[in-house]
Amino acid sequence: MAPSPDSARRLPASPRIMIVGLGDLGSAVLEFLAREPAVGPILVASRNATRGERRVNLARAGATAQGFTTSIRFAQLDLDRPDDLAELVAREQPDIVLSTATRQTWWLPDLLPPEQAAQLRRARFGVWLPLHLGLTLKLMQALRTADYRGIALTAPFPDVVNAVLDKIGLAPDCGVGNVEEIATKVLLTAARNLRQPVENVRVTLVAHHALVSAAFEGSDRRLPPYFLRVVSGGEDVTEAAGGERLLRVPYPLPPGPAINFLTAGCTVRLIRALCHEADTEVHAPAPEGLPGGYPLLASRSGIRLAPIDGLTHEEAVAINEASHAFDGIECIEPDGAVIFRPEDVEVLRRALGYDASSLKPEEADDRAGELMAKLREFAGRAAVDLDRAWQAARIS
Numbered sequence: 337m338a339p340s341p342d343s344a345r346r347l348p349a350s351p352r353i354m355i356v357g358l359g360d361l362g363s364a365v366l367e368f369l370a371r372e373p374a375v376g377p378i379l380v381a382s383r384n385a386t387r388g389e390r391r392v393n394l395a396r397a398g399a400t401a402q403g404f405t406t407s408i409r410f411a412q413l414d415l416d417r418p419d420d421l422a423e424l425v426a427r428e429q430p431d432i433v434l435s436t437a438t439r440q441t442w443w444l445p446d447l448l449p450p451e452q453a454a455q456l457r458r459a460r461f462g463v464w465l466p467l468h469l470g471l472t473l474k475l476m477q478a479l480r481t482a483d484y485r486g487i488a489l490t491a492p493f494p495d496v497v498n499a500v501l502d503k504i505g506l507a508p509d510c511g512v513g514n515v516e517e518i519a520t521k522v523l524l525t526a527a528r529n530l531r532q533p534v535e536n537v538r539v540t541l542v543a544h545h546a547l548v549s550a551a552f553e554g555s556d557r558r559l560p561p562y563f564l565r566v567v568s569g570g571e572d573v574t575e576a577a578g579g580e581r582l583l584r585v586p587y588p589l590p591p592g593p594a595i596n597f598l599t600a601g602c603t604v605r606l607i608r609a610l611c612h613e614a615d616t617e618v619h620a621p622a623p624e625g626l627p628g629g630y631p632l633l634a635s636r637s638g639i640r641l642a643p644i645d646g647l648t649h650e651e652a653v654a655i656n657e658a659s660h661a662f663d664g665i666e667c668i669e670p671d672g673a674v675i676f677r678p679e680d681v682e683v684l685r686r687a688l689g690y691d692a693s694s695l696k697p698e699e700a701d702d703r704a705g706e707l708m709a710k711l712r713e714f715a716g717r718a719a720v721d722l723d724r725a726w727q728a729a730r731i732s
């Protein structure tokens with residue numbers, strides 16, 4: 337993993353932030369960070385300069401109108417030229433690098449007609465791993481080349497991507513989102529059930545990305561394993577608050593990219609914690625490349641696992657290891673190769689003619705290219721121009 341800051345390399349009070357990849361999630365994070373007094377200058381690096389400059393102008397103007405004076409700049413960057421990132425990082429010396437760069441966003445299949453979308457939805461998220469792995473691998477290789485010593489945070493499917501990268505010594509410091517999104521939903525639901533303000537309720541959750549859709553859409557099926565504790569007034573009130581129903585009861589959200597406002601809120605919560613002297617309790621996926629998500633303590637001294645009363649570190653990791661299967665991942669081999677569940681492989685084979693039962697990290701880009709091409713052919717057969725539909729549906 338990237339070295340996390342020890343006491344000699346503590347984050348400064350107003351850390352310089354670099355956002356890599358300015359899509360829908362990156363744009364939402366930018367808008368929120370531009371209004372976050374604790375952060376220092378923000379540099380946004382992405383491929384599309386016209387879009388990027390406009391997005392940066394919008395964030396700067398909106399934040400200024402709202403009374404914030406954060407410095408925000410744009411730099412053109414293509415992660416397929418990793419030396420350019422290494423140079424940029426060496427020149428700009430960011431304290432926190434957040435990557436949201438991905439080959440293709442997760443909600444694209446939802447733009448297909450209902451029949452085709454339902455066909456693809458039978459495959460669990462893990463089989464789309466090539467789309468999310470390749471650019472994070474390139475990012476981490478470039479940060480290694482630049483001898484980057486700050487914090488590296490990543491958004492693309494961190495529960496699995498970062499666990500794969502850990503096997504080859506390239507794990508980011510931490511992921512963002514997922515478990516924190518579920519913990520937030522549980523907090524709101526528990527506080528309502530207990531008739532308490534959210535400030536009086538504390539949630540401790542160990543959970544994997546595989547639990548996200550059940551937690552928001554609702555489910556009466558077997559859930560992936562998890563650990564949940566709700567405390568209020570110093571008492572364990574997990575059962576009184578609703579127990580497992582806290583995870584199962586639906587909390588409907590808009591479909592598609594609007595959910596990025598929630599992920600961005602979780603991301604900014606973590607970055608804000610990294611700006612402060614005292615520890616803040618947060619949740620995030622993949623600290624130090626661990627699989628799945630955990631409760632953490634974050635401060636200017638870095639990110640570390642929060643101790644959990646009654647649950648050992650090994651038990652928490654085992655919960656998340658066992659959850660991989662619920663995302664269609666059979667296992668991650670010691671060399672980082674990922675073996676997918678046969679039933680999920682079969683869904684993509686039948687629908688797209690894409691047939692891959694395993695993935696080595698170095699294959700991610702080629703596989704992503706093939707998967708994206710076959711998805712577009714599939715969409716074309718249903719008379720959908722996927723890229724045009726995507727551009728029309730984006731929020732950024």
Ligand SMILES: NC(=O)c1ccc[n+]([C@@H]2O[C@H](COP(=O)([O-])OP(=O)(O)OC[C@H]3O[C@@H](n4cnc5c(N)ncnc54)[C@H](OP(=O)(O)O)[C@@H]3O)[C@@H](O)[C@H]2O)c1
Nearest residue numbers: 357358359360361382383384414415437438441492513514
């Ligand atoms: N952890 C969570 O809770 C969570 C929640 C939501 C989303 N996500 C993940 O976050 C990632 C981003 O999602 P999104 O909806 O924001 O996707 P998106 O709108 O497609 O944005 C991705 C951006 O990546 C950039 N990019 C692509 N190739 C690049 C390259 N070679 N070099 C530099 N930048 C490149 C693109 O920037 P240009 O436009 O400049 O080309 C694109 O706008 C996805 O992996 C998604 O699954 C995670």
